[in-house]
Amino acid sequence: MNVVKDVVSRKIAIDTEQEVRLNLTAVYRLLSHFGMDDLIFTHASARIPGEDAFLINPFGLMFREITPETLVKIDYEGRILGRDTNPANAAGFVIHSAILKDRPDLDCVIHTHTRAGVALSCLADGLMPINQFAIEFYDRIGYHDYEGIAFNLDEGPRLHRDLAQNVALVLRNHGLLTVGANIPAAFYFMYYLEQAARVQMDVLASGRKIVEPPLEVVKSTARQYTSAFNPPAAGHRMWPSLLRLLDQVDPGWRGA
Numbered sequence: 001m002n003v004v005k006d007v008v009s010r011k012i013a014i015d016t017e018q019e020v021r022l023n024l025t026a027v028y029r030l031l032s033h034f035g036m037d038d039l040i041f042t043h044a045s046a047r048i049p050g051e052d053a054f055l056i057n058p059f060g061l062m063f064r065e066i067t068p069e070t071l072v073k074i075d076y077e078g079r080i081l082g083r084d085t086n087p088a089n090a091a092g093f094v095i096h097s098a099i100l101k102d103r104p105d106l107d108c109v110i111h112t113h114t115r116a117g118v119a120l121s122c123l124a125d126g127l128m129p130i131n132q133f134a135i136e137f138y139d140r141i142g143y144h145d146y147e148g149i150a151f152n153l154d155e156g157p158r159l160h161r162d163l164a165q166n167v168a169l170v171l172r173n174h175g176l177l178t179v180g181a182n183i184p185a186a187f188y189f190m191y192y193l194e195q196a197a198r199v200q201m202d203v204l205a206s207g208r209k210i211v212e213p214p215l216e217v218v219k220s221t222a223r224q225y226t227s228a229f230n231p232p233a234a235g236h237r238m239w240p241s242l243l244r245l246l247d248q249v250d251p252g253w254r255g256a
């Protein structure tokens, strides 16, 4: 029992560029493992502590091919730094630089195009608080109208406005985005937003009458989430187990 307690309470160090590279690589490999990738598209980014720069995937690799050394270091003007020569995805730069540059409270942004996430993004109702996965996001999710592929830097202020203080953003007609104060928190939110989207689309596809929890129960449950399970605590609690999972199922993920 004490061993378990020690494992779950250990602080995860993500303080150096190399530690950010390793943990952001884990995000990509986990997204691939859980079927949340989209060939070479979509992106996750993480701030490099103490620098005006962040890491993002090189454009052209599938998530299962990414290693710590292949991640691209890029500044907020779009300049690729250091040893990196790989190009980044232009739309990825627009979305991620816009959020990370002006939100020092956030260190990680994750964006997906999953089947369930894109389907959810097409619904006028958005995320419905009809299951426990979704209720965690009650009053913590924003919506951003579709403007085409995000190549224009002037979309940044509208992404900011729509994200506001939420932990997740539905990119309408496009996909999902989550943010976190650290890498495990952003992944935690994305994993559970994806589960919420999958369940909702399954429920709607059933065509059966939906049992909706009373609004008061939804609100009190959402408060339970923000007090008892609020990331980064929840993200950090599960993160070491996810890294152990990768060591077992995807042994090359730590790179050279």
Ligand SMILES: [Zn+2]
Pocket: 042, 111, 112, 113, 174, 175
């Ligand atoms: Zn996208």
